[in-house]
Amino acid sequence: xxxxxxxxxxxxxxxxxxxxxxxxxxxxxxxxxxxxxxxxxxxxxxxxxxxxxxxxxxxxxxxxxxxxxxxxxxxxxxxxxxxxxxxxxxxxxxxxxxxxxxxxxxxxxxxxxxxxxxxxxxxxxxxxxxxxxxxxxxxxxxxxxxxxxxxxxxxxxxxxxxxxxxxxxxxxxxxxxxxxxxxxxxxxxxxxxxxxxxxxxxxxxxxxxxxxxxxxxxxxxxxxxxxxxxxxxxxxxxxxxxxxxxxxxxxxxxxxxxxxxxxxxxxxxxxxxxxxxxxxxxxxxxxxxxxxxxxxxxxxxxxxxxxxxxxxx
Ligand SMILES: [Zn+2]
Numbered sequence: 184x185x186x187x188x189x190x191x192x193x194x195x196x197x198x199x200x201x202x203x204x205x206x207x208x209x210x211x212x213x214x215x216x217x218x219x220x221x222x223x224x225x226x227x228x229x230x231x232x233x234x235x236x237x238x239x240x241x242x243x244x245x246x247x248x249x250x251x252x253x254x255x256x257x258x259x260x261x262x263x264x265x266x267x268x269x270x271x272x273x274x275x276x277x278x279x280x281x282x283x284x285x286x287x288x289x290x291x292x293x294x295x296x297x298x299x300x301x302x303x304x305x306x307x308x309x310x311x312x313x314x315x316x317x318x319x320x321x322x323x324x325x326x327x328x329x330x331x332x333x334x335x336x337x338x339x340x341x342x343x344x345x346x347x348x349x350x351x352x353x354x355x356x357x358x359x360x361x362x363x364x365x366x367x368x369x370x371x372x373x374x375x376x377x378x379x380x381x382x383x384x385x386x387x388x389x390x391x392x393x394x395x396x397x398x399x400x401x402x403x404x405x406x407x408x409x410x411x412x413x414x415x416x417x418x419x420x421x422x423x424x425x426x427x428x429x430x431x432x433x434x435x436x437x438x439x440x441x442x443x444x445x446x447x448x449x450x451x452x453x454x455x456x457x458x459x460x461x462x463x464x465x466x467x468x469x470x471x472x473x474x475x476x477x478x479x480x481x482x483x484x485x486x487x488x489x490x491x492x493x494x495x496x
Pocket of ligand 1: 266267376422426
């Protein structure tokens with residue numbers, strides 16, 4: 184077998200189906216969700232079982248309004264709050280899966296990606312006979328909005344530098360990590376979403392967080408944490424990294440490059456995906472870096488004129 188076929192760079196799916204149920208963070212609706220193994224090359228596809236199995240591929244072209252969560256929409260059919268599940272899939276190297284869901288929002292579970300990671304551990308992952316392609320960043324792409332910033336740069340691995348600056352008691356936190364080192368499950372997945380008690384009336388008036396509770400989020404006041412203890416001293420910035428990985432999953436492939444984010448959020452994350460998709464000179468689809476090094480020659484050439492096939496459409 185060719186050395187480049189090392190399983191680290193082959194696509195993967197789950198060994199068997201996984202079921203989740205729970206409440207949607209924003210809709211408050213009870214939802215049943217089933218993850219089903221999918222064929223190589225099919226990507227991550229949501230399927231609304233309550234709407235004749237209507238399918239919505241998890242790609243940037245289907246990003247809907249983004250405020251407090253990332254939602255996908257196709258032909259006015261919605262899937263809300265996709266980021267934690269997508270983060271777990273990318274973080275754990277699951278390329279292909281069908282996500283069957285009987286309502287409009289992914290369940291919030293404990294507010295982190297840990298329940299997904301544990302479920303993947305339980306059923307196991309299956310390596311498939313197709314080489315994984317990465318979205319290799321070739322030149323900087325940046326999005327700026329006042330003091331908010333996000334940019335992606337060429338680099339080996341998938342490194343993330345994230346800095347947040349929230350009101351007390353969170354303050355400034357920074358996190359640096361490289362997903363290719365395989366630390367997602369330990370360092371990122373357990374970090375929970377969070378919100379300030381003081382913002383609750385405003386958010387509820389906006390029709391948001393109807394499913395929020397102390398079981399699915401860290402709840403803060405300006406003076407402290409209502410439902411401690413934290414899972415990490417810097418759990419807040421780690422959760423932003425979790426969100427970022429989930430939102431960038433909408434690029435359709437795992438990224439090869441360096442991401443820098445300052446005070447960003449879902450809107451900035453998905454704006455970066457869309458800007459990246461539009462600038463076809465900023466990236467190429469490529470095999471893993473170490474895979475190329477192993478074989479001492481490019482495994483395949485990527486034509487500069489290669490057009491993005493919405494990989495998973
Ligand atoms: Zn989140």
